[in-house]
Amino acid sequence: MSDSNPYSPSRPEAFPSGDVVAQRVSIEPIELYKRSMALMGDQYWLFVGITLVGVMLGSIVPMGLLMGPMMVGIYMCFADREKGRQVEFGTLFKGFDQFVSSFIAMLIMVGLSLLVMIPLMIVMSVAMILILPSNGGNQGTTLVIPVLLVFYFVLFIAVFLIQLPFLFAFQLIADRGLTGPRAVSLSLKGVQKNFGGCIFLSIVIGLFSLLASAACIVPAFFLMPISMGVLYLAYRDIFGGSVT
Numbered sequence: 001m002s003d004s005n006p007y008s009p010s011r012p013e014a015f016p017s018g019d020v021v022a023q024r025v026s027i028e029p030i031e032l033y034k035r036s037m038a039l040m041g042d043q044y045w046l047f048v049g050i051t052l053v054g055v056m057l058g059s060i061v062p063m064g065l066l067m068g069p070m071m072v073g074i075y076m077c078f079a080d081r082e083k084g085r086q087v088e089f090g091t092l093f094k095g096f097d098q099f100v101s102s103f104i105a106m107l108i109m110v111g112l113s114l115l116v117m118i119p120l121m122i123v124m125s126v127a128m129i130l131i132l133p134s135n136g137g138n139q140g141t142t143l144v145i146p147v148l149l150v151f152y153f154v155l156f157i158a159v160f161l162i163q164l165p166f167l168f169a170f171q172l173i174a175d176r177g178l179t180g181p182r183a184v185s186l187s188l189k190g191v192q193k194n195f196g197g198c199i200f201l202s203i204v205i206g207l208f209s210l211l212a213s214a215a216c217i218v219p220a221f222f223l224m225p226i227s228m229g230v231l232y233l234a235y236r237d238i239f240g241g242s243v244t
Contacts, residue, residue: 024193029204030204032233033226036227036228037226039232039233040225048224064110069099072170072173074174074228075228101173105180108184117155160202164198164199166184167187167191167202167235169186172235175235198234
């Protein structure tokens with residue numbers, strides 16, 4: 001397999017030494033998708049295999065707590081590719097070298113999500129109990145559907161906003177070897193400085209993934225490494241060229 005890399009990093013000062021500092025950049029999702037394809041180049045199918053195996057293994061443990069090391073391993077592969085190194089499948093499992101950091105970062109994200117989901121589910125359950133007896137018959141049944149729709153919409157927005165600050169945490173662990181709390185803190189700063197762009201990027205990635213999944217699921221597997229590359233490149237743009 002060729003180790004040539006047709007992708008040229010957008011920053012000549014990439015991978016400097018020193019403390020990482022987030023900066024405000026222009027986030028253009030379609031351009032990032034093009035750059036992601038260029039970054040993988042002739043190793044695209046290798047990245048398909050890496051991301052597929054990583055996501056499958058990461059899903060084995062409940063609540064995705066094993067997903068952290070797998071995400072770190074995937075981003076290590078992208079880091080090697082950008083640095084011009086030969087990407088190897090075994091690099092995926094180097095994410096376990098940062099197991100503690102990635103596990104803590106994932107644990108924080110899961111914990112915060114549960115703190116929001118559990119109270120919302122309790123509220124929904126209470127609402128269902130109150131609605132059905134007091135509005136029996138067809139009226140009670142009719143009210144259930146809009147209440148459920150509102151609940152799931154609120155739940156989706158809440159979880160989306162909670163997970164948004166973690167957008168670059170695993171890239172920071174993979175690329176800079178940061179601790180879980182430090183990576184989460186820096187990721188939050190990066191998102192805060194690029195809040196609108198990060199929301200827009202997340203929505204575009206979500207829509208593309210939804211469309212791919214709707215097309216018999218299979219296309220989603222082929223899109224997955226491209227989307228991961230998009231998130232890696234967004235991270236490199238925000239964190240890659242500024243140090244103290």
